[in-house]
Amino acid sequence: MDLTAFHQALDTYLRQQMPNYTLQLMELVSIPSISSSPAHGRDMTRILENMRDIVTRYGFRARIVRTPGHPAFIATLETAADRPWVVIYNHMDVQPAQEPQWNTDPFIPVLKNEAIYGRGSTDDKGPALAIIHAINFLRTQNLPMPNIQIVYETEEEIGSPHFGAFLDEHGDALQAPASILVSDTIFEGDHPAITYQLRGMQRLEIELKTGSKDLHSGLFGGVARNPLNDLLHALSRCVSDDGQLTVPSLLEDVWPLSPEEQQELDKVAEIFSLSKFDQDSEQAARYSDDSRDILMRTWHRPTFEVHGFEGIQSTPGMIKSALPYQVKAKVTMRLVPGLEPANVVHKLQAFLRQIDPGIQVIDRGGSRPVVTALDNPFMEKAREACTFGFEREPVFVGSGGSIGALPEFQRVFPQAPIVLIAQSLMSDGYHAPNEHFRLEQARRGIKTIAHYLTSIADFRG
Ligand SMILES: [Zn+2]
Known part of the structure; x- marks a missing residue:
């Protein structure tokens, strides 16, 4: 026909x-x-x-x-x-x-x-x-x-x-x-x-334990390790101040864009509406103002997002001066081609252990x-x-x-x-x-x- x-x-x-x-x-x-x-x-x-x-x-x-x-x-x-x-x-x-x-x-x-x-x-x-x-x-x-x-x-x-x-x-x-x-x-x-x-997705818990009970910050503070301080320090090494994953062993696995992909990205960047994006996010603050960079970040780059912690104080308005002994971060990563869930967990663990040998990365499931x-x-x-x-x-x-x-x-x-x-x-x-x-x-x-x-x-x- x-x-x-x-x-x-x-x-x-x-x-x-x-x-x-x-x-x-x-x-x-x-x-x-x-x-x-x-x-x-x-x-x-x-x-x-x-x-x-x-x-x-x-x-x-x-x-x-x-x-x-x-x-x-x-x-x-x-x-x-x-x-x-x-x-x-x-x-x-x-x-x-x-x-x-x-x-x-x-x-x-x-x-x-x-x-x-x-x-x-x-x-x-x-x-x-x-x-x-x-x-x-x-x-x-x-x-x-x-x-x-x-x-x-x-x-x-x-x-x-x-x-x-x-x-x-x-x-x-x-x-x-x-x-x-x-x-x-x-x-x-x-x-x-x-x-x-x-993108795929990896769910993780990242844990640091430095003792077996909460300690008085006057008697022990400044000497006893604070696992929350130390975990925050280690996590901050995983992400730049403009919101991008910085773990070198993971970044080197990410597939580069083919010339065709570059071309398609440029075409979409032309028609991309930043005001629609802002409307959808209800004007949330952004790391980037550039259409092409925003598309790169959402399509082709991995993320590292800390969503919350266990083992921390969260009662509004209250500050208890105790040192925690065990904390756990709840983290997800969006994965782009080249990043396989099992490999990501393994390499992230190795990277964090270099910073702090006590850190445990727990695999909570991933999709490619x-x-x-x-x-x-x-x-x-x-x-x-x-x-x-x-x-x-x-x-x-x-x-x-x-x-x-x-x-x-x-x-x-x-x-x-x-x-x-x-x-x-x-x-x-x-x-x-x-x-x-x-x-x-x-x-x-x-x-x-x-x-x-x-x-x-x-x-x-
Ligand atoms: Zn659907």
């Missing part, structure tokens, strides 16, 4: 199916699948049952899979035995919605100004449903597409704690995919965005950064698809945050590039009051994903 005919067929499909899409999304949004709330445990199964009903009508075989936490979901559509497999990932759980600024009930969806309002409409139910309709369009038109397996989870908003175990246990139900498609990210300003990199090379052939197909569906050339962006399931996919299917195509707009209100998804974004999303999937029908990369 040539591109004009493809476009026309899509427009016909959308004219017929958008009312259906709208009703389906409103029903999905009406199920309050808040993963962080124990009271909503049953809604995780309900939302997956609802999705199962939808995809079964469109030719999938689908089943809900128990995990030690909230359930997951696998749906399969085999199109031709010799075609490659593609895994599509979305999440069906949502953030809580208690903000007083909601104009309507977050779980009684309303259609207003050509957008559906309600928690989960843009993160991530609307984009997930758009993908289903893109597949249904290709299927009803008999157009080529890969074999497809959809994987949904209901624990994304709580950090995907059981996703790795789910893949290990049910991986045999998944065919080794040629690539993985994810739609759970947002546009960069007015520009469609393809995310090619997400996720990266898909910009010159990967699937990226070019995604670029073409966005240009077709959203009628605008996309930008390739990094992300400072993490999607917990993706490092697990990369661990289990290391050969499969992960392609993240955004359908949501910044103004949609991800994790915010009055979250909504515009029907126009859904239409364009369906077009984009249909174009992408048919262009990789026989594509093994």
Whole structure:
């Protein structure tokens, strides 16, 4: 089918199916699948049952899979035995919605100004449903597409704690995919965005013990070691006064940017809005004023953040003149490509022990950064698809945050590039009051994903 005919067929499909899409999304949004709330445990199964009903009508075989936490979901559509497999990932759980600024009930969806309002409409139910309709369009038109397996989870908003175990246990139900498609990210300003990199995260406790009881600061102060003073001293060596990690053995592991990455970064720096950034942070003080430097810091540099301490005094207004004997810092680090969690813990321990041999670094869990090379052939197909569906050339962006399931996919299917195509707009209100998804974004999303999937029908990369 040539591109004009493809476009026309899509427009016909959308004219017929958008009312259906709208009703389906409103029903999905009406199920309050808040993963962080124990009271909503049953809604995780309900939302997956609802999705199962939808995809079964469109030719999938689908089943809900128990995990030690909230359930997951696998749906399969085999199109031709010799075609490659593609895994599509979305999440069906949502953030809580208690903000007083909601104009309507977050779980009684309303259609207003050509957008559906309600928690989960843009993160991530609307984009997930758009993908289903893109597949249904290709299927009803008999157009080529890969074999497809959809994987949904209901624990994304709580950090995907059981996703790795789910893949290990049910991986045999998944065919080794040629690539993985994810739609759970947002546009960069007015520009469609393809995310090619997400930071990983390492949680740490850093402990120093110098005695076995609190001591009188008059009798012992100035001679007995103060572990809080000493730990602060050591921690301050890990980070510069402009907020950047300074541990040399870790910095030397960070991958340098390729010329293509530099180029993409420069493009986004041109359209980056500092005032929007400040609005999102409610005018928090910054370490940097330069757009390019801000993007570098959030996408490509590791962080070292101290969040709190155990073993310290924190009663407001009270100062007790005792020397502590044991303190523990709570620290996280965001990891960029080149930094592997286990190695980071090891090297940080070695660095801190040089400063103070008594310091213990305790590993509280880590996830690896996720990266898909910009010159990967699937990226070019995604670029073409966005240009077709959203009628605008996309930008390739990094992300400072993490999607917990993706490092697990990369661990289990290391050969499969992960392609993240955004359908949501910044103004949609991800994790915010009055979250909504515009029907126009859904239409364009369906077009984009249909174009992408048919262009990789026989594509093994
Ligand atoms: Zn999401």
